[in-house]
Amino acid sequence: MSKTDVWGxxxxxxxxxxxxxxxxxxxxxxxxxxxxxxVLLFLQWADQAVTxxxxxxxxxxxxxxxxxxxxxxxxxxxxxxxxxxxxxxxxVIEQAVAKxxxxxxxxxxxxx
Numbered sequence: 001m002s003k004t005d006v007w008g009x010x011x012x013x014x015x016x017x018x019x020x021x022x023x024x025x026x027x028x029x030x031x032x033x034x035x036x037x038x039v040l041l042f043l044q045w046a047d048q049a050v051t052x053x054x055x056x057x058x059x060x061x062x063x064x065x066x067x068x069x070x071x072x073x074x075x076x077x078x079x080x081x082x083x084x085x086x087x088x089x090x091x092v093i094e095q096a097v098a099k100x101x102x103x104x105x106x107x108x109x110x111x112x
Contacts, residue, residue, distance in 0.1 A: 038080060043092060045074045050096040067093050 013019045049070035050063075057063040071089055075081045084092075 038083060042084060045071055046092040046096040050093060050100055054100065064093065
């Protein structure tokens with residue numbers, strides 16, 4: 001197969017739209033995969049933030065503020081600060097607190 005044949009096949013695939021469709025599908029797959037990984041990192045960092053705040057703060061109000069600061073700093077450090085809103089940060093911290101209390105009932109008892 002000569003170079004002319006290869007270029008002919010490429011041009012035929014391009015003009016028929018096959019290469020464009022495959023390229024578009026590949027870009028969409030990469031974007032979705034990246035967004036999914038960012039969300040998983042966000043959830044993992046929220047768990048870390050809550051665990052850190054639980055060990056290093058005294059009151060529940062300071063624990064929440066410390067967890068929010070920890071998570072926000074992590075998002076800024078990874079250029080993901082625009083990807084998540086403050087409401088999402090608040091919600092994921094609440095979710096991480098609930099998960100921590102389910103795993104460690106003794107922490108739940110201390111808060112009463």
